[in-house]
Amino acid sequence: MRNALSSHIDNVISVGLQPSRSEGKGNLFYDSWTRCMRQHGLDPARPTPARILPSGQLREHQQRMESFLRVARAGMEEMYRRVADLGYMLLLTDADGIAVDYIGNPASEQQLKAAGLYLGADWNEAHAGTCGVGTCLIEQVPITCHQTEHFDATHIALTCTSSPLFAPDGQLLGVLDVSALHSPEARESQHLVFHLTSMYAQMIEDANFLRAFARHGVLRLGKSCGLVEVSGEVMFAFDEEGCIVGANTGARRRFGGSNGSCTSGIELVGRALDEVVGLGVDSLWAMARGGTAKEMSGLWTQLQEHYYPAVIAPRLRPQAAVRPQPSIDLGARSEGSAPAATALDAIGGGDAQIRDLIDRSKRLVDHGVSLLVLGETGSGKEVLARALHAHSRRRDKPFVAVNCASIPDSLIESELFGYTAGSFTGGRAKGAKGLILQADGGTLFLDEIGDMPLHLQTRLLRVLSEQEVLPIGAERPVPVQLNVMAATHRDLCDRVLDGSFREDLYYRLSGAVLQLPPLRVRADLGYLIERLCAEEAERLGRDVTLSGPALQALMRHDWPGNVRELRNAMRYAVAMSRDGLIAVDDLPVQVLRGTQAGPARLALERPAVPAGDAGHELGSTRLLSALKQHKWNVTAAAQALGICRATVYRQMKRHDITPPHLL
Numbered sequence: 001m002r003n004a005l006s007s008h009i010d011n012v013i014s015v016g017l018q019p020s021r022s023e024g025k026g027n028l029f030y031d032s033w034t035r036c037m038r039q040h041g042l043d044p045a046r047p048t049p050a051r052i053l054p055s056g057q058l059r060e061h062q063q064r065m066e067s068f069l070r071v072a073r074a075g076m077e078e079m080y081r082r083v084a085d086l087g088y089m090l091l092l093t094d095a096d097g098i099a100v101d102y103i104g105n106p107a108s109e110q111q112l113k114a115a116g117l118y119l120g121a122d123w124n125e126a127h128a129g130t131c132g133v134g135t136c137l138i139e140q141v142p143i144t145c146h147q148t149e150h151f152d153a154t155h156i157a158l159t160c161t162s163s164p165l166f167a168p169d170g171q172l173l174g175v176l177d178v179s180a181l182h183s184p185e186a187r188e189s190q191h192l193v194f195h196l197t198s199m200y201a202q203m204i205e206d207a208n209f210l211r212a213f214a215r216h217g218v219l220r221l222g223k224s225c226g227l228v229e230v231s232g233e234v235m236f237a238f239d240e241e242g243c244i245v246g247a248n249t250g251a252r253r254r255f256g257g258s259n260g261s262c263t264s265g266i267e268l269v270g271r272a273l274d275e276v277v278g279l280g281v282d283s284l285w286a287m288a289r290g291g292t293a294k295e296m297s298g299l300w301t302q303l304q305e306h307y308y309p310a311v312i313a314p315r316l317r318p319q320a321a322v323r324p325q326p327s328i329d330l331g332a333r334s335e336g337s338a339p340a341a342t343a344l345d346a347i348g349g350g351d352a353q354i355r356d357l358i359d360r361s362k363r364l365v366d367h368g369v370s371l372l373v374l375g376e377t378g379s380g381k382e383v384l385a386r387a388l389h390a391h392s393r394r395r396d397k398p399f400v401a402v403n404c405a406s407i408p409d410s411l412i413e414s415e416l417f418g419y420t421a422g423s424f425t426g427g428r429a430k431g432a433k434g435l436i437l438q439a440d441g442g443t444l445f446l447d448e449i450g451d452m453p454l455h456l457q458t459r460l461l462r463v464l465s466e467q468e469v470l471p472i473g474a475e476r477p478v479p480v481q482l483n484v485m486a487a488t489h490r491d492l493c494d495r496v497l498d499g500s501f502r503e504d505l506y507y508r509l510s511g512a513v514l515q516l517p518p519l520r521v522r523a524d525l526g527y528l529i530e531r532l533c534a535e536e537a538e539r540l541g542r543d544v545t546l547s548g549p550a551l552q553a554l555m556r557h558d559w560p561g562n563v564r565e566l567r568n569a570m571r572y573a574v575a576m577s578r579d580g581l582i583a584v585d586d587l588p589v590q591v592l593r594g595t596q597a598g599p600a601r602l603a604l605e606r607p608a609v610p611a612g613d614a615g616h617e618l619g620s621t622r623l624l625s626a627l628k629q630h631k632w633n634v635t636a637a638a639q640a641l642g643i644c645r646a647t648v649y650r651q652m653k654r655h656d657i658t659p660p661h662l663l
């Protein structure tokens with residue numbers, strides 16, 4: 001064994017350190033070995049022990065993808081039943097390589113844990129070296145990393161087969177991994193497991209796709225007439241006008257972009273299915289109701305491939321169209337009114353992660369689960385907390401926001417807990433009710449909780465566990481009914497580890513973690529631009545629309561300051577605009593500067609909501625100016641506006657706009 005280890009180490013070093021390797025070029029394991037040594041600074045002669053995350057950190061990773069985990073679990077259990085007797089175990093990791101779910105033989109748990117084949121293990125290539133999960137996350141294709149293909153000598157007994165898992169918007173969600181502690185030496189022994197893993201990964205992705213688009217029709221295309229109903233490789237979700245609102249990995253690979261990569265399908269969203277696969281809106285809905293002749297004979301796509309189609313009708317009723325709100329309704333509502341669903345729903349457009357977060361938080365908010373909102377500064381943590389309060393049963397009670405970072409240390413205690421008359425010099429003669437008591441019955445929002453001094457954390461913990469407050473100078477505690485939400489842009493787990501945040505308070509506050517993505521990765525940027533533009537225009541009492549080039553410049557900016565920066569930019573642009581139109585020159589200079597190298601974000605914005613939803617409502621001025629600018633070419637105008645042609649026609653009808661040549 002010692003010999004095997006040292007010859008493996010020699011081999012990795014000789015390949016990984018070759019200055020310009022010609023032998024094995026394109027071999028993804030050799031490439032990975034080089035990366036491990038040159039980029040990650042790993043040393044094959046120094047084995048890296050398995051890193052298993054503590055439960056608090058693991059929970060954060062799990063909560064970020066909770067609903068996907070439920071879908072994936074069903075697929076994992078079924079697959080495990082098929083491979084358990086062969087000595088395999090299953091891991092599901094997130095896009096960071098952290099194992100967020102695991103199924104293995106309880107009798108081998110100790111060995112599996114020692115090998116890192118366990119819940120919470122970190123299989124990112126930067127830590128674990130070349131391996132099934134880590135290398136699959138980089139290559140984004142199914143791979144088997146068999147025995148000595150691993151980088152780290154401690155892994156050379158393992159065989160690991162991994163398949164990437166993508167969200168309906170093409171984002172990499174994580175990896176399904178099937179591993180064994182021991183296996184035959186021949187690599188071919190893993191062929192069957194390789195195919196099985198890819199098949200289950202596709203089944204999990206498809207189940208997640210169908211769940212995400214349960215309110216839409218779904219077109220499946222398959223090569224086999226008899227199987228298309230159950231396993232079409234290609235799936236498109238479409239709206240009532242036959243426009244694509246989602247495409248699965250198979251569809252993105254075959255029909256999206258020129259390079260065939262699975263993430264290049266974003267431009268499919270928004271296009272009419274008729275253009276892409278030659279199925280018009282009438283045929284689609286006719287098939288949803290019970291099939292047509294096309295179903296029997298199949299269809300030829302523009303790529304000259306023959307497919308059999310099948311349509312799954314919407315399984316849930318479509319949501320009522322939500323018009324954009326001029327401003328978020330964050331205040332308390334009158335008694336008996338319906339929950340402020342719009343404030344919460346309006347937080348995002350068609351971004352899958354945001355929709356998931358809204359859906360999850362709606363289900364949690366009235367069940368005594370303390371919510372911890374995480375996200376970069378300006379990403380909308382307070383907006384989310386307020387909208388959640390407005391959605392909750394306590395919406396008629398106070399929402400009290402405390403910024404733990406901005407109250408001076410000397411005052412925070414009295415501000416929070418209150419004080420009795422004469423309990424300290426400088427206090428009001430009658431004493432004061434602290435913020436905690438002001439929030440009685442409602443929501444106490446502790447913003448920047450990561451900055452709260454340690455001694456106050458102890459007092460806060462007591463308030464939360466005993467549901468009573470002892471104001472400064474008081475002899476008896478006062479009972480209080482609190483729902484607490486907290487937020488921070490800091491890494492609270494790090495703070496717990498370095499001793500500046502109490503672990504017990506962390507667990508008390510993080511019943512569920514709501515992670516807000518930064519604006520630069522949100523697929524609903526266009527929705528937010530339109531919305532904030534409308535809000536800022538209303539604030540200034542102006543009727544303003546965005547020009548196509550200005551919208552494109554805003555889409556290309558990277559938004560380091562998140563939604564706060566976007567709001568400020570829109571405020572500036574609305575103030576600068578002339579004649580009801582925001583031109584490129586009206587945008588703040590940092591936005592213009594930041595757009596030059598940015599990726600073409602415009603293509604990202606095709607809200608996954610049915611036409612007629614918030615993201616598709618256009619002002620008549622904007623529509624008219626786009627049509628005029630493109631000489632009444634509807635396709636070009638639709639492209640510039642980032643919506644599909646059918647929506648342009650529908651909006652023209654709504655605003656009574658007729659092209660001059662038809663007058």
Ligand SMILES: Nc1ncnc2c1ncn2[C@@H]1O[C@H](COP(=O)(O)OP(=O)(O)OP(=O)(O)O)[C@@H](O)[C@H]1O
Binds near residue numbers: 347376377383563567
């Ligand atoms: N979904 C949203 N829709 C409209 N405006 C938003 C949204 N999210 C954030 N904003 C705006 O962005 C700004 C910052 O929002 P907010 O204060 O909630 O961010 P935050 O994450 O709490 O910031 P910080 O970490 O600095 O406290 C505010 O002007 C808010 O109105």
